[in-house]
Amino acid sequence: MIEINNLYKSFGDKPVLSGINVSIRDGDIFGLVGISGAGKSTLLRCVNGLESYEQGTLLVNGTDISSLSGAELRKFRSGIGMIFQQFSLLERKTVYENIMFPMKCFNYKKEEADARIHELLRLVELTDKIHSRPSQLSGGQKQRVAIARALAMNPNILLCDEATSALDPNITKSILGLLKKINKELGITIVIVTHQMEVVKEVCNNIAILSKGELKVSGSVQDIFLNRSEALNELLGASGIVKQGDKVLFEMVQRPGQADQLSRFALTTGIQFEVVWGGLDRYADSIAGTFTLAVDKGDFAKAEAYLDETGTEWRKV
Numbered sequence: 001m002i003e004i005n006n007l008y009k010s011f012g013d014k015p016v017l018s019g020i021n022v023s024i025r026d027g028d029i030f031g032l033v034g035i036s037g038a039g040k041s042t043l044l045r046c047v048n049g050l051e052s053y054e055q056g057t058l059l060v061n062g063t064d065i066s067s068l069s070g071a072e073l074r075k076f077r078s079g080i081g082m083i084f085q086q087f088s089l090l091e092r093k094t095v096y097e098n099i100m101f102p103m104k105c106f107n108y109k110k111e112e113a114d115a116r117i118h119e120l121l122r123l124v125e126l127t128d129k130i131h132s133r134p135s136q137l138s139g140g141q142k143q144r145v146a147i148a149r150a151l152a153m154n155p156n157i158l159l160c161d162e163a164t165s166a167l168d169p170n171i172t173k174s175i176l177g178l179l180k181k182i183n184k185e186l187g188i189t190i191v192i193v194t195h196q197m198e199v200v201k202e203v204c205n206n207i208a209i210l211s212k213g214e215l216k217v218s219g220s221v222q223d224i225f226l227n228r229s230e231a232l233n234e235l236l237g238a239s240g241i242v243k244q245g246d247k248v249l250f251e252m253v254q255r256p257g258q259a260d261q262l263s264r265f266a267l268t269t270g271i272q273f274e275v276v277w278g279g280l281d282r283y284a285d286s287i288a289g290t291f292t293l294a295v296d297k298g299d300f301a302k303a304e305a306y307l308d309e310t311g312t313e314w315r316k317v
């Protein structure tokens, strides 16, 4: 469990995080999202003590990192793996030596480390690349090596800083598949910083949206996308949909299992409408979405009555 309470951090006199409250449960795949400069990476780096903070508390499995130093801090950090956009592999070393690196720092016995490297390479499906150097690998393969290295010390948390941002969509999918497998099979909590909404929808169960160093909203991915807060609209560039002339705009939510919602609305009310925004998305294993409809002002009372009578989830835009 990662519990962040009222966290404040500045660089010099510039506040970059303030009043941050986030709770990440064991087994979560948690997304930290927000536009560039929102403070996502800084918050992620606070979790493993790569950045310090001035106020608030940050507890990882009950331990306050700011209370640790020296060997205790090193031991604590070894329980948190991290991967990066640029992979950060040692270019002159082989795949084997790269994965060995953290174990070497902790004086693992050669046989023990050797067995662990083979086990990790099976997990990331790269056994045939054991003697390759990073320059001989594709981007996706490099990230697999980085993941294996991050897992070498058996962490219970994996931090991912824009880990798929440099990869093409198919490779991104395969890395996300690997992260899901690691989360499910090894029970590792994963925290993902990303600006890619498709990444969030594909793997995260919970997210927090940051803007200018502040937490705007947090909760389940599906709820946040279906509730369409202003913070999400801002992130998606959907703020301020233009209201035109005599039209009234409203948004209907389509939860899983409500696939006939639009056609029922059309057939029952007979109202002519335009779909001006929205669509369906896959959230892990279910499909849901929102539609923003525009109807003539004169038809809105009828539409509203239908929506309320049928218990449809909706809101005026």
Ligand SMILES: Nc1ncnc2c1ncn2[C@@H]1O[C@H](COP(=O)(O)OP(=O)(O)OP(=O)(O)O)[C@@H](O)[C@H]1O
Pocket (backbone or CB within 6 Å): 011, 016, 034, 035, 036, 037, 038, 039, 040, 041, 042, 043, 195
């Ligand atoms: N070491 C540093 N020294 C001074 N300012 C910094 C430092 N690291 C980050 N910042 C500033 O802190 C703010 C938050 O940066 P951060 O990298 O956490 O944002 P981000 O949301 O991860 O953005 P991006 O998606 O562009 O990486 C930015 O204004 C950035 O310029």
